Amino acid sequence: MIQGLYEAHLPVKDLKVSIPFYEKLGLKLAWREGSTVFFWIEEGKSWLGLWEGREVETPYHPSLRHIAFRVAYEDMKHALEWMASIGVEPSAFGGRPTFEPFVRPNQGNASVYFNDPDGNSLELMCYVEVPESLKSITDKLSLAEWEQLLKQA
Incomplete structure (x- = not known):
């Protein structure tokens, strides 16, 4: 049934900073809408969503802010x-x-x-x-x- 990971999400403070960072990791921008962007990890298979907002203030814990x-x-x-x-x-x-x-x-x-x-x-x-x-x-x-x-x- 399960074949792999489709998507994961992380909170960010400023997409103007985060987008270039994830692009230099080699991830390809899939789409952007308002305060949300998605990057392909494996194109057509899995992606990472970045959400700009106050949620980035959530204290770090690997179950919440780790990929x-x-x-x-x-x-x-x-x-x-x-x-x-x-x-x-x-x-x-x-x-x-x-x-x-x-x-x-x-x-x-x-x-x-x-x-x-x-x-x-x-x-x-x-x-x-x-x-x-x-x-x-x-x-x-x-x-x-x-x-x-x-x-x-």
């Missing part, structure tokens, strides 16, 4: 360089001492986080193939640590 964009593992390896090239700074996650991408072996994914101009949490995330012998690891590992562990597995 994860799916990327390929190979792209994750270059995420920091890509972010720097478009003027986006990574942000910390879960008390990690660095901003670099990390792998969650027990979940089979890797992530790196950053914020939009309104403090909404954005994430680049990819699937990671995890050998059975490593699936019980609950630590968050840097990509370098992960790849070294894979060589030893």
Whole structure:
């Protein structure tokens, strides 16, 4: 029945600031009406709605103001360089001492986080193939640590 995510929504303060930000992430503007815009995440498959208004004053919580964009593992390896090239700074996650991408072996994914101009949490995330012998690891590992562990597995 369910085949994927069709849409997600975030509150923003000023579309004049938000539209260029999301365009530099590579999202394509689908349509705009008044204080609302929609960007294609995957054209014809999924989109992101941005709503200008006071809702942006809602305190941050990941259940309310967070989106994860799916990327390929190979792209994750270059995420920091890509972010720097478009003027986006990574942000910390879960008390990690660095901003670099990390792998969650027990979940089979890797992530790196950053914020939009309104403090909404954005994430680049990819699937990671995890050998059975490593699936019980609950630590968050840097990509370098992960790849070294894979060589030893």
